[in-house]
Amino acid sequence: MPSSVVFYGVDxxxxxxxxxxxxDAFDKDGEFVLRMARELNDITNLRESPKQLWYSSMAQRQAAVSYEETEKFYTELTNRIKRLLRFKVxxxxxxxxxxxAQEFLSAYEKFLEYKIREEEIKHSNILEGLEILSAQSQVGKVVIFCGPMHYYALFNSLKNDKRLFEMGITLGNADITKLLNAMLPFTQKNRIxxxxYDIALDITGRRKPQRFEVPGAVIIPS
Known part of the structure; x- marks a missing residue:
């Protein structure tokens, strides 16, 4: 058992x-995907299509369709769009x-900015706790409790922080792949x-801003 535990949080x-x-990003993404599906269907029929509308507004908090049905539809839609964007069409x-695409980009990047700020607060709170614990020579091991969807963002930001080395702390890693796989039906919308985001950047001819090339900007680990 660990000697100490660190909890993180935000106000x-x-x-x-x-x-x-x-x-807002959720809603704009839904509008973007529906428009993609309509435009793609004008050129070539989709083999997979949901029996009912897969997307429902966040405000309504409705479960739309089954995970399996939605996954097949999404996979075909995104694969075809990415492929066709490389040709004359x-x-x-x-x-x-x-x-x-631009409406979605604006909403999604605003969300990323808020998310990164939240991740920075978590990171700062964890470091503050570790600094206090590292000053106590009797502390052997420390466990940081976090949600599974936050694990990789926090791990990747901490492992690159030189302050851990200065505190004499070695960062361990836990394999939560099986847990994340079990959560796939519940995290699908965020993965999509x-x-x-990458498809919208391609359509608008933009490159991903450097400020979003950070662990805190990843909402679902790949």
Whole structure:
């Protein structure tokens, strides 16, 4: 058993500010995907299509369709879009999807900015706790409790922080792959939203800003 435990957290205001920003990105992503599906269906019929609308607004808090059904639809949709964007038909998608892609990009990048700020607060709180514990010579091992979806973002940010080395702390790693795989049905929407970000960047001819090339900008570990 560990000698000590570190809990991290953020203030209520920071969390409350993040929620509506996430909901807006969620909604804009849904509009973007539906538009992609319509444009793709005009060119070639989709083999997979949901029996009912997979997307429901965040405000309604509805479960849309089964995970298996939605996964097949999404996989075919995104694979075809990515493939067709490399050919002459790219102009068609750029012309008809640019507006929705830009709306989604604006909402999603705003969400990432809030998320990164929240991750920085967590990181700072953890370091503060570790500094206190490292000053206590009797402390042998420390466990940091975090949610599974936050694990890799926190681990990757901490392992690159030289202050841990200065405190004489060695960072261990836990394999939570099986846990994350078991959570796939519940994290699918965020995985798709993260994937759609790359598609939207491609459609608008933009590169991902350097400020989003950080662990805190990853919402679902790949």
């Amino acid at each position: 209520i205001r920071t969390r409350e500010e993040l929620i509506p920003v996430y909901e 790219r102009e068609h998608f750029v012309r008809n999807l640019s507006e929705k 939203m993260q994937s759609n």
